[in-house]
Amino acid sequence: MSYRNDLIQFASFLQKQQISSFNNVKRQTVIDFMQQETTQKKATSSIVRSVTSLRKFFQYLMEEERILQDPMQLIDAPKRKEHLPEVLSTKEVEKLLNSPDTEKKLGLRNRAILEVMYATGLRVSEIVNLQLANLHLSMGLIQTLGKGSKERIVPIGDQAIKWVERYLQTARPELLGRQRSSYLFLNNHGHQLTRQGIWKNLKAEVKKAGINKNVTPHTLRHSFATHILENGADLRIVQELLGHADIATTQIYTHLSKKRLADIYQRYHPRA
Known part of the structure; x- marks a missing residue:
């Protein structure tokens, strides 16, 4: 349906330009059409899709020998905007970590979870699958299975260790009762x-902390990676910590760090 609509809009554009044959469509014709789409404030993703639709359509006309030249050959689709992940500032992280009521067993558990997520950058699937045997707290390490059942060892900081130990001593035995797990x-x-x-628990803690951002479990992973990069960590180290198979996946955090630095500059430099 989208493909059909793209072609209908292009046909309507050609009619307004008084172009009655696809043989008369030139590269500049397509550029003018894309410019019109931009002027009408169409989303970049919609314009990219339109270009793809036209490319396929003119390839078909060439294969059927209905046109002599493909006007799309020298047309590049506009680059999609890079959607950088949301991150929390260090102050927002502190507010979130301090949000759970640690006098209650569930609050203490939530504090331990948040501390581990921010200290290690583990995925939420890795957090829920952590087992007691994966903890090597005396060495400051956690063992986890990432995507593709790839095992990795990640360091965990003193603060996270403190809250995990408190959880293990009091809250977990209460939650466990007479069961085994x-x-x-x-x-x-x-x-x-x-x-x-x-x-669900994270959403509740974010609300309690008064943080007006769309915070998901992955937000803490993004924040972990961004903050350690901003403090001088090597990209290869971050790749290893996050369990990325390809460093290209990790490189988004370099863009994110640069954007945050630019935002800080614009906000605080007196002549920015």
Whole structure:
């Protein structure tokens, strides 16, 4: 349907330009059409799709020998805007970490989860699958299985260790009751906590902290990577910590750091 609509809009444009044959469509014709789409404030993704539709259409006309020359050969689609992930500032992270009521067992559990997520950059799936045997707290390390069941060892800081130990000493035994479980983080019934459970609890803590951002479990992973890069970590180290197979995946955080630095400059430099 989108393909059809793109061609209808292009045909309407040609009619206004009094171009009655596809043989008369030139490169400049297509550029003018794209310019019209931009002027009408169409989304970049929509313009990219239109160019793709036209490219396929003119390839078809060439194959059917209905036109002599393909006007799309020298046309480049506009680059899609890069959507950088949302991150929290260090102050927002502090507010979020301090949000759970640690006098209550679930609050203490939530504090331990948030501390581990921010200290390690683990994915939410890795957090829910953490088992007691994966903890090597005396060495300051956590063992995890990432995508493709690829094992990695990540360091965990003193603050996160402190809250995990407090959780293990008091909250977890209360949640577990008489049951047995090898999983680190448990729900109120003593069972393995789910991804949805972490998501729900995080939303509640974000609201309590008064943070007006769309914070997801992945936001803490993004914040972890961005903050350690801003403090001088090597990109290869960040790749290893995040468990990225390809460093190209990690490079988005360099763009993010540069954008944040630019924002800080614009905000605080007196002559920016």
